[in-house]
Amino acid sequence: MNDTTSVPTRKAASPTPIRNASPFGAPMDWLRSEIDQLFENFGQPGQSIFNFGRQGGSMPVPAVELVEDEKGYKLTAELPGLTEQDIEVSVAGDVLTITGEKKEDSKREEKGVLISERRYGSFHRQVPLPPDVDQEAITAEFKDGVLNVVLGKDQNVAARSRKIEIGKG
Template identity: 40%
Template sequence: MSLVRWEPFREMEALQREMNRLFDAFSPTTPLEGRGDGLTFIPAAEMTETPEAIQLKLEVPGLEPKDLEVEVEADSVTIKGERKSETKTEENGVTRTEFRYGSFHRVIPLPSRIENTNVTAEYKDGILNLTLPKVPEERNKVVKVNIG
């Protein structure tokens, strides 16, 4: 049996690396423009697929349609936007102002190829609904599975 020198600072460095990795996993990586603090807004997305189309629903509350930019490729959707929200209330001589600014950029890969020239979009109550029709080859695609 050999003796191994114990170095407590090496263990502290390993613990610090693990803690940093843990916090990095839960924090957004794209900083707001002009700021280096790593804070950003990432809209929640829900995708459903039918034989004819892919339905993509994004939660973007507080944004106007003019604040959103949607780019559709055959195999992915890119959504960009900027949130500018400010409220100001005055009560008993006290003014209270709250504001939130920030931009986001999200690329969502699609499970099958789509006709990006026939995409329809609807925006209502902070929800963006995209209907992405599949290319005809994807609609009629049947795969035969050999058994044994």
């Protein structure tokens, strides 16, 4: 599952107006509103209450938070149930890629019946990097299910930019 969307926050959806009030009152009105939203948002990542993105062995794409300070940026992704061996962080061009895969097998015997369960899932998240990131100053740390990626700023970005004079044609 690939996601190359930008990181900034999305605008909260406005509540769906209830067209025909139910004779059963507020609970049915709420349910109708939720079903209307389901169909209006069908196919949009992260919008479905049923999370259709999990089909086909894929894990949900993790949400990331990108925070800027004077020294650089800090990207945080919550990846519960994964270990640092399950995750790969790479950078190519101006895109940071976070990839993860989890394989889980369990076998147990209950009352003479062998029960074997397998769960597999993977995700692939791409984040466009701000133009002032120093790619040599990127570090990553994983602890307690949280991935922290520190992106240092390149102090020479301002020196590389220049104003271009416009000539008369």
